[in-house]
Amino acid sequence: MPPRQSARQKAPLAVAKVEKQEVLAERKKPAARVARKPAVVETEEVDVKLTTTTSSTTTTTTTTKASVKRKATEAPAAPKAKAEPVDSKPAPKKRKTKGKEEDTMPLTERTAITALKKAMYIGAHVSSAGGVQNSVGNAVHIGANAFALFLKSQRKWANPPITPESLSGFKTLSKEHGFDAHKHCLPHGSYLVNLAAAEKEKADQAYTGFLDDLQRCESLGITLYNFHPGNTNGEPRPEAIGRIAAQLNKAHAATSTVVTVLENMAGQGNVIGSSWEDLRDIIALVDDKARVGVCIDTCHAFAAGHDLRSPDAFEETMSAFSRVVGDEYLRAFHLNDSKAPLSSNRDLHANIGTGFLGLRAFHNVMNCDKFQGLPMVLETPIDRKGPDGKTVEDKQVWADEIKLLESLIGMDPESDDFKTLEAELHAKGAGERGRIQEQVDRKSAKGEKKTSGAATGKKAAAAAAGSGKGKQTTLNVKRGRKKKEDTSDEESE
Numbered sequence: 001m002p003p004r005q006s007a008r009q010k011a012p013l014a015v016a017k018v019e020k021q022e023v024l025a026e027r028k029k030p031a032a033r034v035a036r037k038p039a040v041v042e043t044e045e046v047d048v049k050l051t052t053t054t055s056s057t058t059t060t061t062t063t064t065k066a067s068v069k070r071k072a073t074e075a076p077a078a079p080k081a082k083a084e085p086v087d088s089k090p091a092p093k094k095r096k097t098k099g100k101e102e103d104t105m106p107l108t109e110r111t112a113i114t115a116l117k118k119a120m121y122i123g124a125h126v127s128s129a130g131g132v133q134n135s136v137g138n139a140v141h142i143g144a145n146a147f148a149l150f151l152k153s154q155r156k157w158a159n160p161p162i163t164p165e166s167l168s169g170f171k172t173l174s175k176e177h178g179f180d181a182h183k184h185c186l187p188h189g190s191y192l193v194n195l196a197a198a199e200k201e202k203a204d205q206a207y208t209g210f211l212d213d214l215q216r217c218e219s220l221g222i223t224l225y226n227f228h229p230g231n232t233n234g235e236p237r238p239e240a241i242g243r244i245a246a247q248l249n250k251a252h253a254a255t256s257t258v259v260t261v262l263e264n265m266a267g268q269g270n271v272i273g274s275s276w277e278d279l280r281d282i283i284a285l286v287d288d289k290a291r292v293g294v295c296i297d298t299c300h301a302f303a304a305g306h307d308l309r310s311p312d313a314f315e316e317t318m319s320a321f322s323r324v325v326g327d328e329y330l331r332a333f334h335l336n337d338s339k340a341p342l343s344s345n346r347d348l349h350a351n352i353g354t355g356f357l358g359l360r361a362f363h364n365v366m367n368c369d370k371f372q373g374l375p376m377v378l379e380t381p382i383d384r385k386g387p388d389g390k391t392v393e394d395k396q397v398w399a400d401e402i403k404l405l406e407s408l409i410g411m412d413p414e415s416d417d418f419k420t421l422e423a424e425l426h427a428k429g430a431g432e433r434g435r436i437q438e439q440v441d442r443k444s445a446k447g448e449k450k451t452s453g454a455a456t457g458k459k460a461a462a463a464a465a466g467s468g469k470g471k472q473t474t475l476n477v478k479r480g481r482k483k484k485e486d487t488s489d490e491e492s493e
């Protein structure tokens with residue numbers, strides 16, 4: 001049900017305006033992106049419930065160890081969990097602080113890859129606060145076999161270089177814990193960088209920040225570097241894609257080993273990378289094909305209209321990817337469920353199994369042979385309300401989701417175990433899915449109304465003639481504000 005698209009088909013004249021609206025929304029995003037996990041009160045309440053979900057349902061799979069045992073005792077409290085802050089659990093855990101004690105006691109053991117029926121390396125985007133070396137311990141803490149991190153503050157342009165201590169610490173710890181940084185570490189690029197920027201000054205700034213990250217990767221022995229392709233900012237798409245590729249070529253020439261991994265995106269309008277074709281077009285212009293790859297974000301793919309839910313839909317989506325982009329470019333995954341429906345173009349990550357994708361989609365992913373060996377990174381919400389009303393991170397959510405995903409490998413999707421797990425998680429996400437569905441419906445209804453009005457209105461005629469710009473801007477500013485209200489919990493990771 002892609003209402004926005006049908007609205008567009010009905011009245012092409014409105015397209016220009018809709019796209020402008022996107023520009024405004026995009027410009028506002030950096031501010032919202034500053035917080036990697038924006039605090040949204042409404043979401044928090046539901047998410048608190050989800051914590052219990054994952055734990056209790058993981059229990060039914062019987063694959064988890066210590067963490068589940070502890071959590072199993074909490075499961076009966078599920079119905080009331082909405083008001084119960086996660087931190088009131090009996091387990092004494094240090095939160096809020098990024099102190100080291102928190103991470104020295106693993107929440108769960110890492111699963112030996114050899115113990116899995118398929119070699120799936122699952123982890124999460126962990127914190128690197130205090131230095132990149134801390135990301136290793138944070139990954140171990142949640143039982144991850146792969147991890148993502150920011151190599152520097154993703155909200156600042158200027159960052160001090162990696163200290164020698166961080167550098168050697170990262171390498172030593174990676175080795176000690178058996179992480180292959182070449183394969184299973186997937187740093188995430190800065191949200192500030194737009195390699196499609198047309199203006200020289202902005203393009204240069206983006207390039208400098210980008211290259212600096214690639215150099216950091218090489219000094220750390222990291223091979224894969226994931227980033228968002230960019231935004232046209234309203235400029236023609238082919239040129240914007242050409243600029244991205246030119247920046248990549250320049251960056252590849254200035255470095256030697258790191259592979260630049262394009263992430264598929266959820267949005268429409270000016271966002272580049274929501275279609276497989278965008279990714280293909282960028283890759284086509286990259287000189288050294290060995291230095292470019294793709295990371296598929298399951299939430300973004302779904303929001304952009306690529307279904308993954310049924311085995312058939314999954315097969316169709318993946319064969320389209322093979323056909324258009326090519327399997328040889330697939331280098332990584334971001335595993336996120338989606339709070340927004342198919343083709344909604346909303347980037348709203350949900351906990352695994354609780355979103356519109358549902359557990360079956362992840363069963364499809366986890367049992368696909370060709371994904372073996374790729375880093376798979378969770379970027380699911382873990383922010384919860386603490387007892388003092390402050391937002392805290394509950395990393396147990398990731399520890400449980402990793403085990404949950406691992407348990408899907410080789411699981412019979414027709415079995416009672418699977419069906420029960422699927423239904424439980426689905427039920428837990430009902431409130432949040434309903435809330436977002438309502439927003440999407442409201443927006444599409446509004447879009448239809450405006451489109452039909454614009455088709456006959458004077459403004460549309462003026463816009464078509466390329467005049468009346470002033471008026472349109474006022475209109476768009478208003479819409480931009482409205483959009484922000486509607487999508488205040490957009491994450492964009």
Ligand SMILES: [Zn+2]
Binds near residue numbers: 297349492
């Ligand atoms: Zn995202």
Ligand SMILES: [Zn+2]
Binds near residue numbers: 188227228263
């Ligand atoms: Zn991302």
